[in-house]
Amino acid sequence: xxxxxxxxxxxxxxxxxxxxxxxxxxxxxxxxxxxxxxxxxxxxxxxxxxxxxxxxxxxxxxxxxxxxxxxxxxxxxxxxxxxxxxxxxxxxxxxxxxxxxxxxxxxxxxxxxxxxxxxxxxxxxxxxxxxxxxxxxxxxxxxxxxxxxxxxx
Numbered sequence: 001x002x003x004x005x006x007x008x009x010x011x012x013x014x015x016x017x018x019x020x021x022x023x024x025x026x027x028x029x030x031x032x033x034x035x036x037x038x039x040x041x042x043x044x045x046x047x048x049x050x051x052x053x054x055x056x057x058x059x060x061x062x063x064x065x066x067x068x069x070x071x072x073x074x075x076x077x078x079x080x081x082x083x084x085x086x087x088x089x090x091x092x093x094x095x096x097x098x099x100x101x102x103x104x105x106x107x108x109x110x111x112x113x114x115x116x117x118x119x120x121x122x123x124x125x126x127x128x129x130x131x132x133x134x135x136x137x138x139x140x141x142x143x144x145x146x147x148x149x150x151x152x153x
């Protein structure tokens with residue numbers, strides 16, 4: 001049994017070396033696997049069960065631009081979300097310095113987001129992040145950079 005395990009291990013190493021040589025790279029030069037970058041968040045508790053999640057250092061978040069228009073809402077866990085026109089819900093990662101006034105979140109630029117408000121948001125899409133698992137949807141995250149509130153959203 002020991003010989004067959006040793007042979008199998010040798011075969012795997014041989015095939016890996018051959019594959020790397022075919023691509024013109026040594027095994028040491030092969031690209032490393034892609035890793036997920038964690039972002040640092042902070043929970044801001046609003047009145048009642050409402051919660052807002054702030055992104056403490058936006059420079060650590062991936063920069064994949066996104067624009068979302070819809071209505072401010074909250075998920076079953078009380079996290080601030082936006083229900084987009086296509087029905088997708090986005091959990092919002094608000095800028096550091098966001099404060100609360102009752103159940104309203106106030107962004108550093110002065111925009112106030114309240115339940116039911118029509119809003120247009122721009123920012124960056126952030127990959128799924130278990131650091132935001134206190135919210136029901138931590139797979140569709142939007143790091144908010146700017147918000148326009150009102151009928152034109």
